[in-house]
Amino acid sequence: MINSTQIRKATKNDFDSVWEIFKEVIKTADTYVFDPNTPKEDLNKNWFAPYMDTFVAIDENQAVLGTYIIKPNQIDLGNHIANCSYMVNPKYHGKGIGKLLCEHSIKFAKEKGYLAIQFNIVVxxxxxxxxxxxxxxxEIIGTTPKGFRHKTLGLVxxxxxxxxV
Structure with missing residues (x-):
């Protein structure tokens, strides 16, 4: 784990750094539903939309190591359950960044008044x-058979x- 890692709210100044991570993560087409050819301008709706909270994990030099979003899983009567997505710069896989992001998201969800977090599609x-x-x-509470078109494995x-929380 990188000891000096901090997590803070993302700003528009983080957009390009988050894009670099987003682009690297989705290009493999093995963990996220985003098309590997998603254009940069779509990051505004996919990661920086007004209804979501976006965070970044940064090192002592302010380099962005990872990012996550937290948002209501559904609108209106379903908005008490959060939904999160996490991405770590592939250069920092295995360094505990994902763990830090998850810990932070659980704490933030509680503070924001969410009752739970649900991941709708984990490959x-x-x-x-x-x-x-x-x-x-x-906990795995459900399975969608063949719910993802994996780049190399086909339908999984x-x-x-x-x-x-």
Whole structure:
């Protein structure tokens, strides 16, 4: 783990750094539903929309190591459950950044008044993510058979994961 990592709210000044992570993560087409050819301007609606809170993990030099969003899982009568998405710069995989982002999101969800966090689509073959979320107490509450078009494996199952906060 990188000891000096801090997590703070993202600003528009972080846009390009977040884009670099987003672009690297989605280009593999193995963990996220975003088209690998998603244009940069779509990051505004996918990661910086007004209804979501966006955070970045930064090192002592203010370099962005990872990012996450938290938003209501549904509108109106379903807005008491949060939904989150996390991305870590591939150069920093295995350094504990995802763990820090998850810890922060759980704390933030409580502070914001959410009762739980639900991940609507966790790709079943993303074993590291599934194991990390389970370590934090998320349970698989449902499976969508063949819910994801994996770039190399074809159709694979996805999980719905849930945790009360």
């Amino acid at each position: 079943s073959t993303n074993l590291a993510a599934v194991a990390l979320w389970q370590k934090f107490g998320f 199952d996805t999980y719905i994961m849930y945790k009360e």
